Amino acid sequence: MRCAYFDAEVCRSCTWMGRPYADQLAAKQAHVETLLPTGPQWLPPFASEESGYRNKAKMVVTGTAAKPTLGILDAAGHGVDLRECGLYGPSLQAAFPVLAAFVAHANITPYDLAARSGELKNLLVTQSPDGELMVRFVVRSQEPVTRIRKHLPALLDALPSLRVVSVNLLPDHKAVLEGEREILLTTQETLRMRVNDIDLHLRPQSFFQTNTLVAAALYRQATQWVEDVDPGSVWDLYCGVGGFALHVADEHRDVVGIETSVEAVASACLSAHGMDGVRFEAADATAFALAHDAPELVIVNPPRRGIGAELARYLEASSASHVVYSSCNAESLARDLAAMPSLRPARAQLLDMFPQTTHYEVLTLLERA
Incomplete structure (x- = not known):
């Protein structure tokens, strides 16, 4: 590869x-x-x-609300966009620009690590074997939750495979992916992961x-x-x-x-x-x-x-x-x-x-x- x-x-x-x-x-x-x-x-x-084997993406969000970057932080703490990373299959890759557009549409300011300001820290996306998606917005506070909820119908229309959406609160300034509190925004609470004819149900904070x-x-x-x-x-x-x-x-x-x-x-x-x-x-x-x-x-x-x-x-x-x-x-x-x-x-x-x-x-x- x-x-x-x-x-x-x-x-x-x-x-x-x-x-x-x-x-x-x-x-x-x-x-x-x-x-x-x-x-x-x-x-x-x-x-x-x-390639294309990963069923989950853990994307650090940087940049601006109008032009967010989804990927990782480099050694200097700058965002590196990895939307076309080959470890993700085509259908998972296709979700990233839609999610970036949603961040801009809902005006969610990415978290600035150096300034310790902004809201959106990470996007955690999981894909089931059937191609269905779970998306988690990891944010610093509840401030953007109302906007995410307001614009969620548009996101669901843009991503027909999206089944579960939640907001995870991570108020602390530390190098972890998620916090303890989860706010579920969809009626469906679990993503079905069908493995060997057994249905495993994945909740937002489940491994x-x-x-x-x-x-x-x-x-x-x-x-x-x-x-x-x-x-x-x-x-x-x-x-x-x-x-x-x-x-x-x-x-x-x-x-x-x-x-x-x-x-x-x-x-x-x-x-x-x-x-x-x-x-x-x-x-x-x-x-x-x-x-x-x-x-x-x-x-x-x-x-x-x-x-x-x-x-x-x-x-x-x-x-x-x-x-x-x-x-x-x-x-x-x-x-x-x-x-x-x-x-x-x-x-x-x-x-x-x-x-x-x-x-x-x-x-x-x-x-x-």
Whole structure:
């Protein structure tokens, strides 16, 4: 894949841009195998599309209300427009000029980082497998909310695929994407993400994997391993919107999903409506585990920091016979595995969630020795 932004050195976020994709995949496989040297049976790596794979755009808004820039900030804090970034598919790219025109039409002043003035900080856009959109306006205060609401019918007409619109309030001057408070502006509250014939419902503050194609493969492989073990009870810790739990749910199996985000749990509960044997709770994964006896199999999908020493010690001492560990950081995975020596990697697969970068997902099935 070639990228004009990368070649012009205005965006270097994709550090492996221009490197042959086969070489990228081989280098990632070699890297993870050095970190997990205990010899799991490696499945062939799952390759992604090289471009157009991102289902979400996190665009920093700069410039003026009349002429907004959607993209990133450079090292000097100036806006770089990335509307034609090749990581987004054509239909997602097509939404950016419409959204920029809406910012101008509604007269929403972009936030000026240096002056600490203005309103609109970020535009967060998510696209479902069916091409439907969710748009979130991250603003400094409620001042522009009335104007956004007033002009929203025009935006909905201009973007027929738009289903969910919200405003996120981020009053603090700090380098984060969003704040805690969300104001929903549409009747529809969730974006339907249909993955492997399962409807996952994504609320504005819920997390979902960046690469839908690879996420679907991740869920399929984990489900196959769970079916091979055929446990009667399963925990899905750090469950997000319930992707793993809903895929392995069975009326003869007790499945519990645990996630700290109340929004994500609400999404998971909506997706699970009418399904037997699966339920979700909003709780800290480690605290929940420490307060309960372990099931037969535990699925963990933690953030980059991993599950941590306390949960690793719990799993090591527990009665769980298997753990399915999905990791976006193989280094923290290796650290966690070292703390669980009796749970040995039996099978593993690299799934390339993030082409053109050094990052990837690795799925590992651990068996009790």
